[in-house]
C-alpha cells in the first residue's frame with residue numbers, strides 16, 4: 001500500500017536518523033520543510049521532501065494537505081490509561097477544600113482506585129481502557145506507555161498487565177508496558193512500605209518477569225509512599241529481570257528520588273514538580289530523560305516542573321499526559337503541548353520536540369517513532385488548515401486535528 005501526502009504547508013520534525021533526542025538550546029530548533037510531500041510505503045515513511053522534487057509515483061491513495069501542517073504523532077511516555085471507574089467524587093471533595101494528600105491519607109486516592117479495579121472483571125477493565133485509548137488515538141497519540149499500579153495485589157496487577165498486552169495486540173499504536181510495582185502501600189501493610197517492597201521482590205516480580213508482561217519498572221518515590229531506600233532496593237532487584245526503571249519522583253517533595261533514578265540508569269524520571277539544584281546536577285551527564293506532566297500540575301494546582309531551568313542547564317525534557325483517574329483525567333497531548341507553552345513558557349518548538357522525539361526516547365522507541373525519518377513508522381498527524389504550527393498551542397480549546405494515520409493507515 002502506497003500513500004502519498006502532497007502540498008503540505010509545513011512538514012515538522014524532519015530529522016537525521018541518528019538524532020535520538022534533543023537537549024538544551026537545541027530544543028528551540030524544530031527542523032521543517034515548507035510545501036512538502038511525504039510518501040508512505042507499507043506503513044513506513046519511505047520518502048519526503050519539497051513538492052518541487054516530488055518523483056513520479058503510482059500511489060494507491062493521495063491526500064491533499066493544502067493549508068495543513070503534518071507532524072509525527074504524539075509520543076505519550078507516561079500514562080495510567082488502564083483503570084476502573086473514576087474519582088469524580090474526590091475531585092468534587094477537592095473543589096470543596098480537601099487536599100489530594102488528605103484524600104489519600106483517609107484511604108482515598110490510589111487505594112480507592114485499587115479497590116474499584118480489584119472488583120472489576122478483566123473484560124470490563126479492557127472495555128473501559130480501550131475506550132480511553134481510542135479517544136487518545138483520535139487526538140493524535142501514536143505511541144503510548146501504560147502502567148499497572150492500581151492493582152496492588154499480584155492477581156490485580158497481572159490483570160492490569162494482561163489488559164495492556166491485549167490493547168497492544170488489538171490496536172495499531174505502539175504500546176509499552178510498565179510494571180508500577182510500588183504505587184501505594186496496600187492497607188493490610190499498615191504503612192509498612194519495606195514489608196510491601198519485600199513482598200513485591202520475592203512474590204510479584206518473578207511472576208511479572210516470567211509472564212513477560214512488562215518492559216519497564218516503576219515506583220512512586222515520595223514522602224508517605226516509598227522511600228529512596230525502598231526505591232533503590234526494588235530497582236536493583238528489577239535489574240536482574242531486565243526491567244528498565246521509569247520512575248515517579250519529586251511530585252511533592254525532593255527526597256533524593258532523582259539521584260536514585262539516575263544511579264539505577266532510569267530511562268526517565270517523571271513529575272519533577274519540586275526540583276532542587278542537586279537534582280538538576282545529577283541529571284547532567286546521565287542518559288535519563290526528565291519528563292514533565294503539566295496537566296497533573298493543572299488539575300491538582302501544584303507547581304509546574306521547572307522545565308526552562310532544566311533546558312537552560314543543557315538537559316532534554318519530554319512531555320507526557322499522566323492520564324489517570326486521580327491527578328490527571330485527560331490523555332490529550334494537544335492540551336499538554338498548549339499547557340507547556342502557556343504555563344511553563346516553552347516555545348512551540350520546545351514543546352513539540354518534548355512531545356515527539358523526546359517522548360519517544362522516554363519510552364525507548366526513538367529508533368522507530370517521534371520524528372520524520374525514512375524507515376520510521378508512518379504515525380502521522382495532519383492538522384486542519386491553520387496559519388502556522390504556533391497556532392496548535394495558541395488555540396488551546398480547539399481540536400485542530402484533521403486526520404490521524406497509524407502505520408500509514410487512516411484511523
Ligand SMILES: N=CN[C@@H](CCC(=O)O)C(=O)O
Nearest residue numbers: 109110220248322324326327
Ligand atoms: N503520583 C502518582 N501516581 C499518579 C496519580 C495517582 C492517583 O492519584 O491515582 C500520578 O502520576 O500522578
Ligand SMILES: [Zn+2]
Nearest residue numbers: 078080248322
Ligand atoms: Zn503517573
